[in-house]
Amino acid sequence: MTAATATTDLGEAYSGYLDCLADADEYGATEMAIGLLDAGVPAERVLLDLVAPAQAEVGERWARNEWSVAQEHAATHISEQVVAAVSAYAKPRPTGGRVVVACMDGEWHALPPRLVAEVLRLRGWQVTFLGASVPAAHLVSYLHRYDAHAVALACALPMRLPYAHRMIEACRRSDVPVVVGGRGFGADGRWARRLGVAWAPDAPSAAELIADERALRGAPPARLAHLADDEYASLVRRRGELIDSALAELRERVPAAREYTAAQLDATVSDLGHIVDFLAAAVYVDDASLFTEFVEWLSGILGSRGVPAGAVVLPLEHYAAALRDFPRAARALALGCAALPATAR
Incomplete structure (x- = not known):
């Protein structure tokens, strides 16, 4: 040693x-x-x-x-x-009830919730860690089979919030209280509050919340009345069309894009899809800051790889033109463009 x-x-x-x-x-x-x-x-x-x-x-x-x-x-x-x-x-030897810990469907960042699971185990809970990307139906089936005191769900990416909400509601229908955590709910948990679910910023806080059943079940109701206007659902239905048209315009306006390798093309399509997905999530929770934070992050990631921030402007402008009749999406796109460095616009 x-x-x-x-x-x-x-x-x-x-x-x-x-x-x-x-x-x-x-x-x-x-x-x-x-x-x-x-x-x-x-x-x-x-x-x-x-x-x-x-x-x-x-x-x-x-x-x-x-x-x-x-x-x-x-x-x-x-x-x-x-x-x-x-x-x-x-x-550690369990002295408390069973707590199920899992990643949201489509979430592959399993280490942070694993740390939460181990802290809960150290504090005496009988923990079942289900790992990455657990389909909602499979999680609910598991909860029906085992008597869980609570379920802790992790979400690292805000674009998964609409799926997270469905998973949270599915757990609640099984009468199992839910606590959530991870960057996907916002650094201050604001999107967890919008979805009406208890949020913990870290593992010790999750353990304290799970031990307090009154607090665990006392989350305020979700604030999602805006979804009645169908803007989110319409945006999701147009996802494939938006990506295809944005890629076509990119090839038309940036000749070098016509010569992309298969790997470059895949990365470009993935980025175009992420923009739509984060935009849809911002519409779902009615908070444009979700989208602007993503645009700033994406610009930084691309910049570290030698891609100018201006490369983000073209798809944002394309989506803004295509979605001009979508008020919340249009506002988020305008704010996203404004969040980019002045040299990119």
């Missing part, structure tokens, strides 16, 4: 742990976490003050184009193994 792994200073251990992730050193990362546990650091602190912030930094390095997708996946796998090792070391 090295001096680094024997330290109880998580600040000191953090840089070493990141180095292990950068070097794809699974054994070194695991040794470091176990060394902290041997030195008396509580398992919950190792998970929340070492693994969680390191994984957030992994995501930032990918966003800044400092790490490839392969490096990000390798680092995530190592952190998953470390979480398993910490859980095996702690061996």
Whole structure:
């Protein structure tokens, strides 16, 4: 055991742990976490003050184009193994009821909810972790089979909010209270409140909320009366048409786009689809800030990869022209354009 792994200073251990992730050193990362546990650091602190912030930094390095997708996946796998090792070391015994933890259908960021699951386990709950992308029907079937005290659902991407809402309502129809978390509900949980569901900003808060059944069931009703005008449903129906027409205009106005490789074409279609999906989610919750935050993020991601921010303007303008009769979508698109750097417009 090295001096680094024997330290109880998580600040000191953090840089070493990141180095292990950068070097794809699974054994070194695991040794470091176990060394902290041997030195008396509580398992919950190792998970929340070492693994969680390191994984957030992994995501930032990918966003800044400092790490490839392969490096990000390798680092995530190592952190998953470390979480398993910490859980095996702690061996908590359940004293409470069953809590089911799962990712929303279509959500593949499974490590954050896994950390929540392990914190709940450390605090005495009998936890079933269902992992990434759980279809709503399968989750409800599971809840019918097992008597769950609560279900904790994670959503990392706001574009999944309409699906999240359907999943939340399906759980409630099974009379199982729901708590949600993840960046997909907004940094302050504002979109969880719009959907009328209890929200926790982190794992300890989720544990406290789940232990307080009155608070868990006391979320205010959803505020979605605006959906009666059918704008969201109409926008979703036009998704394929919007992507196709935006791609056609891109090829017409940007000659280089006609020579895209298959990989470049796939990436472009994916980006065009994400723009529509985030726009639809903003319409669903009636909050244009959801879309503007995405546009700013997308512009930053593309910029880190050498793609000028102006590349985002063309599809936004195309969608604005196509959706001029969609008031909430048109407003979000206008604000999205305004959120881009002045040099891009």
